[in-house]
Amino acid sequence: MENNTEKAEFTHSTPPSRDRETFYIYNTLTRKKEQFIPLHAPNVGMYVCGPTVYGDPHLGHARPAITFDILFRYLKHLGYKVRYVRNITDVGHLENDADEGEDKIAKKARLEQLEPMEIVQYYTLRYHKAMELLNVLPPSIEPHASGHIMEQIDFVQKILDAGYAYESEGSVYFDVEKYNKNHHYGKLSGRNINELLETTRELDGQSEKHRSVDFALWKKASPEHIMRWKSPWSMGFPGWHLECSAMGTKYLGEEFDIHGGGMDLMFPHHECEIAQNQAGLGKNSVKYWMHNNMITIGGQKMGKSLGNFITLEQFFTGNHPLLTKAFSPMTIRFFILQAHYRSTVDFSSEALEASEKGLERLMEGYVRLQKLSAGEKSSIEISDLRKKCEDTMNDDLNTPIVISHLFDNLRVINLIHDGKETISKSDLEELQSVFKLYLEDILGLQSEIQDSTNNEAFYKAIDLLLNIRLEAKKKKDWATSDKIRNELTALGFEIKDTKDGFEWKAP
RNA sequence: GGUACUUUGGCCGAGUGGCUAGGCGCCGGUCUGCAAAACCGUUUACGGCGGUUCGAAUCCGCCAAGUACCUCCA
Incomplete structure (x- = not known):
């Protein structure tokens, strides 16, 4: 189903006439919409934080995947050659405090008496399956943290060599206080770490860490900790912020264009990543930081910690107390696209039903559009639709407005279908072309009419x-x-x- | 407590100074043997108070309510 796009990637040697200069995206770092100018046009590098594969993918996972899928598709539409890296986190996220920390994957494995990699494999496949159903294009590279231990060890060494980390009983910690003297730790999330440093100074007597704000770059494994690797410091595992620094650098270079992820990762995860890169590479690696907002349920964030999440499979089957019925993957995708990615979007069965009906009407109109017959001349005006959609996407990927433009023209399609308006051949072709481009190629919406009855x-x-x-x-x-x-x-x-x-x- | 952010019609959700966003629902109509579906049309809102302005949902101030991050989370 993604063949067209795959091919497109290799056939866009002639950049489309799209006006790339007017593409603006919101940069969390500057808190402003900025014109997107790649470091090495026509190549664009983007890195997005992927899932930790220790649980079933839920609605929250769908949001960044879809948001950055739209960005990926739109950048390609603009004629860029995009390398999109989205990682799989399969090691290193500490369960509790660093001191009694335990690898999330390992914990789950012991509970279920499985090999850690068995868990990883299982949930990775589940994630891939869900993403495919949501018509999320696979990224160019999907590196596993566990497959990049060497790179992470090297990265730790670089930070140690630069003097921004210290070793303590087999573990290595990032020295936030020292770093903050020369750089601003907290610049992404707008934090002033000085106060925090002052207030936490006395609490750190018995810890391996000098300061509670310091974070682990390498962690010595406790005896029962089964996911472990050899390193110059101990048998252990990498700190949980490190994989993105290591893998981002490896595949996109020391400086690249876009880094995305959920807003909840802004602090500490992305903040630490910035510090690691600055300390280890001496570079401010990322030009544009982009963050999608959360999905809420009853006004509250949907998340694992709150236990109020609904898995994607539950949506697809309707098997959840809060769901009145099953919802198709395209409905979920459309629902997410009907809100701007930087706004929270409140889930409810009612809201989803509204999206479902709207989508169905839109897709039926799209089918109808293919069958429309042209007349002598147009009684309606459609020439500005392409530009309107483009302007809207150029304004920080405003998908809800693009959708509203499509709905406006759905009305036109229906009027022509009813014989109340007419359309010329060239206008019809233009309308069909724009609908295909935006509905299918950019928004990634596809018809869900089953071919199972293909008899x-x-x-x-x-x-x-x-x-x-x-x-x-x-x-x-x-x-x-x-x-x-x-x-x-x-x-x-x-x-x-x-x-x-x-x-x-x-x- | 610190730092951000949010508050739009019955519901969801765009919108940063003036021109009807859009969807769903409701209602009216077309079509129809009936029904359903489909289609067309209609539905004028911006938390409160004050200020700036010819003009504010949009800018400023205060107040109220709520959320997020500060600990794992997309």
Whole structure:
């Protein structure tokens, strides 16, 4: 299903006429919308924090995946050659305090008596499956933290060599206080760490860490800790901020264009990453930091810690107390795209049902658009649609407005379909082209009409039944006509009478 | 406590100084044997108080309510 896009990547040697100079994105670092200018056009490097694979993917995972999928698609549309790296975190996230920390993956493994990598494999596949259903394009590279231990050890060494880290009983910690003397630790999240340093000075007597704000770059493994690697300092595992520094650098270089992730990662994760890169490489590695906002439920963040999350599978099956029904992956995608990525979006079954109906209407209009016939001339104006959509995307990926433009033109499509307006051949082609571009290629919405009933005899049989009904109707034999309709409806078919015939949809 | 942010019509959700966002729902209509579906149309809101301005949802101040981060989280 993503073949078109794959091919497009290799056939865009001639950049489209799109006005790249007007693409603006919001940079968390400067808190402003900034014009997007790549470091090495036409190449663009983007890195996005992926999932920690120790649980089923939930609605919260869908948001950054979809947000940055849109960015990935739009950058490609603008003619850039994009390398999109999204990592899989399969080691290193500490469960509690650093001191009694335990690797999340390892903990789950012991509980379930499985090999850690078995867990990783299982949830990675589940994540991939969900992303595919959501029509999220696979990133260019999807590196695993566990596959980049060497790179992370090297990175720790660089920071040690630069004097911004210290070793303590087999573990290595980042010296935040020292770093903050020369750089600003907290510049991304707008924090002034000095006060924190003052207030925590006395609490650190018995800890290996000099300051509570210091964070682990390498952690010595306790005996029961089963995920462990050899390093110059101890048998242990890398600190949980390090993988992004190491893998981002490895695949995108010491400086690259875009780094994305959820807003909740801004502090401390991304802050630490900035510090690590500055300390280890002497560079401010990332030009544009982008953060998607959270999905809330009843006004509260949906998250693992609050236990109020709904897994994607539960959405797809409807198997959750808060869900009135199952919702398709495209509905979830559309729901997310109907809000701007920097706003919170409040989940409710009611809101999802509204999205579902809107999407269905839009997609049916899209099908209708393909079948529209052109007239002599246009009685409507569609020439500015492409520009309107483009301007809107250029304004920090404002997908809800793009969708509103499509809905405006859905009305036009229906009016033409009803014969109340006309459209010229060239205008029709333009309309079809813009809808394909934005609906399919950029927003990534696809029709969900199942091909499972892809059986000619089946279609003909239903048509036959409905033709019999049509004849009955002509004879005003309402009993037969209603019997056919009612029984097909009971089987889950949708029967629609039209002016001179019928339309139907399989269950 | 510190730091950000949010508050828009029945619901969701755009919108940073003046021109109807959009979706869903409701209501009205077209179509129809009936129904459903579909389609068309309608629905004028911006937490409170004060200020700036010819003009504010949009800028400023105060107040109120709520959320997020500061600990793992997308």
